[in-house]
Amino acid sequence: MTGLSEDMEKQARLLSSQLVLGDRLVEVAATRTVLAWKGIKKDKKSSEIISFSKTEHVPLCDIIAAHKNHINAESGRSQKNPKRLHQMHPHAFTVSYVRRTRRRRRWRCGDVTFHCTNQGLCEQWIQVINEQLSLFTNRPRSLLVYINPYGGKRRGERVYEQKVAPLLRRACISADVIVTERANHARDHLISQANLNEYDGVVCVGGDGMFSEILHGLIIRTQTDHRVDRDRPDSELVPCSLRVGIIPAGSTDCICFSTVGASDAVTSALHIIVGDSQPMDVCSVHHRDRFLRYSVSLLGYGFYGDVLTDSERNRRLGPARYDLAGVKTFLSHKHYEGTISFLPAENKGTPRDKLRCRSGCGACQHKSSLKDRKQREMSEKTNLDKDGGHGWRVIHGKFIAINAASMSCACPRSPKGLAPSAHLADGTADLILVRRCSHLDFFRHLLRHTTKDDQFDHSFVEVHRVRKFCFQPRVCGPASADHRSGDPVTSCFGATRPCPATGNQGNGHGRWTCDGEILPHAAIRVSVHGQLIRLFARGIEEEQRQQGGRAPEGPCSPRDLEPS
Numbered sequence: 001m002t003g004l005s006e007d008m009e010k011q012a013r014l015l016s017s018q019l020v021l022g023d024r025l026v027e028v029a030a031t032r033t034v035l036a037w038k039g040i041k042k043d044k045k046s047s048e049i050i051s052f053s054k055t056e057h058v059p060l061c062d063i064i065a066a067h068k069n070h071i072n073a074e075s076g077r078s079q080k081n082p083k084r085l086h087q088m089h090p091h092a093f094t095v096s097y098v099r100r101t102r103r104r105r106r107w108r109c110g111d112v113t114f115h116c117t118n119q120g121l122c123e124q125w126i127q128v129i130n131e132q133l134s135l136f137t138n139r140p141r142s143l144l145v146y147i148n149p150y151g152g153k154r155r156g157e158r159v160y161e162q163k164v165a166p167l168l169r170r171a172c173i174s175a176d177v178i179v180t181e182r183a184n185h186a187r188d189h190l191i192s193q194a195n196l197n198e199y200d201g202v203v204c205v206g207g208d209g210m211f212s213e214i215l216h217g218l219i220i221r222t223q224t225d226h227r228v229d230r231d232r233p234d235s236e237l238v239p240c241s242l243r244v245g246i247i248p249a250g251s252t253d254c255i256c257f258s259t260v261g262a263s264d265a266v267t268s269a270l271h272i273i274v275g276d277s278q279p280m281d282v283c284s285v286h287h288r289d290r291f292l293r294y295s296v297s298l299l300g301y302g303f304y305g306d307v308l309t310d311s312e313r314n315r316r317l318g319p320a321r322y323d324l325a326g327v328k329t330f331l332s333h334k335h336y337e338g339t340i341s342f343l344p345a346e347n348k349g350t351p352r353d354k355l356r357c358r359s360g361c362g363a364c365q366h367k368s369s370l371k372d373r374k375q376r377e378m379s380e381k382t383n384l385d386k387d388g389g390h391g392w393r394v395i396h397g398k399f400i401a402i403n404a405a406s407m408s409c410a411c412p413r414s415p416k417g418l419a420p421s422a423h424l425a426d427g428t429a430d431l432i433l434v435r436r437c438s439h440l441d442f443f444r445h446l447l448r449h450t451t452k453d454d455q456f457d458h459s460f461v462e463v464h465r466v467r468k469f470c471f472q473p474r475v476c477g478p479a480s481a482d483h484r485s486g487d488p489v490t491s492c493f494g495a496t497r498p499c500p501a502t503g504n505q506g507n508g509h510g511r512w513t514c515d516g517e518i519l520p521h522a523a524i525r526v527s528v529h530g531q532l533i534r535l536f537a538r539g540i541e542e543e544q545r546q547q548g549g550r551a552p553e554g555p556c557s558p559r560d561l562e563p564s
């Protein structure tokens, strides 16, 4: 194996031989972690080796599969004389692998075809590579796919058939596909019908609304199977065992963008194939002792709740409905009065610490054990503090918006997101309180979501990293006994006489949007459940800039994914 780099030499070689790649003779070696090839140029007359070209290598964890290639001409695009090549080297195999493109964080499938004269050698290569790939136990073999045919621009089925299914077939992953026939079809099927033992993961083809259905289906099914009462706000929820893949095909693909870094079906499919795993926190939302919904991205009261309520009235306008509703809600400039109580997250950084949650994020690595969680619950119960008792803080005020983000909520329009430093899986949410302010000030705050300026650097905005929070809209008449007692949790739901809505001067009830759905109650209680689900994703990768500011092309970076 002359010429291959030293550390490759050190690794146990599985197979090496001289093959033909295009018009070059190459030395090819497969080790336990990498497939490497290096070209040898020969003098045409003497057949003597005159130079070596650069070594190319693909980490084994980025290889999708190796296949016998019957049609040599397929690989003949770059060859001067494919017909002659076919006669001289009639056997060939193609290795498909994941490669980065120059477009931001998008992955594509690359192919490299090697030719040889010997059929046995060709088959040996295919066998060895596929045997090594089968040792990656994190890769799915069987998937349950739900497609929303009406999501976004109604391209879900086409996107799946044209872009995703061929890749899954190439990677030898089987898929049972269900095209949904109504809203909540996927959720109900997961809760009561799907035989989840048959699958290694669930795939959602649609937007954030469709993902929310799958999320609810999986969490509810898991809690039911483990006899957990989800109506109790303090129930310890059991994490879901199946991972979820998101193929973006909706009008809002915020969750896909925030966990993969791109809204691209092929990129998402490749993350599923290589078996990526990204844990994610989930918020449970209750009203009194009644479960309302789960949330993984944004719980928004006031401005965002009003935008969504208005946009729902104009669904026929498609994605443009959000822009229209945004302008209308901004012009109406409503504010709402209420009390927000929250339990701050200690030793978890702050929403303004500028530490971005990126692939391999240190803050999200730690998974707290059941013992840790029990200890924390105990200390929350015993540690009294001056503000509200039991470690809770209480703020009363008039707010234009109250937002709780469990992730950055990045999207192509706001690449840093609503909560730029929020983490995907650290067991906390970032609570953003925008107090009543002038129209112009609110506009400045909104504008900063699209620029590099700090959107929290305003006197009327405050942010807190929290584990739990409650909200109680302003009530008319005397406060209840619970409210007077100063216990923030009971007082959240103690007051029962809401004020009637009074137009745009505040005091009326706003509505909460929970990952794009409107909640039926304004008084809610929210708890963050750390790492309750896992996605086929790896978080947003830092872009490696080359001179000229472009991301490098080539295979994905080797990760510490070793065959087990």
Ligand SMILES: Nc1ncnc2c1ncn2[C@@H]1O[C@H](COP(=O)(O)OP(=O)(O)OP(=O)(O)O)[C@@H](O)[C@H]1O
Residues within 6 Å of the ligand: 147, 148, 149, 150, 151, 152, 153, 179, 180, 181, 182, 183, 184, 185, 205, 206, 207, 208, 209, 210, 211, 213, 249, 250, 251, 252, 253, 516
């Ligand atoms: N077959 C179906 N018919 C009608 N509605 C469906 C169907 N399948 C799923 N849905 C519902 O459609 C809603 C929107 O789906 P999805 O998120 O995929 O698209 P979207 O265009 O991004 O919508 P949104 O922006 O409102 O989330 C989801 O809440 C889901 O419950």
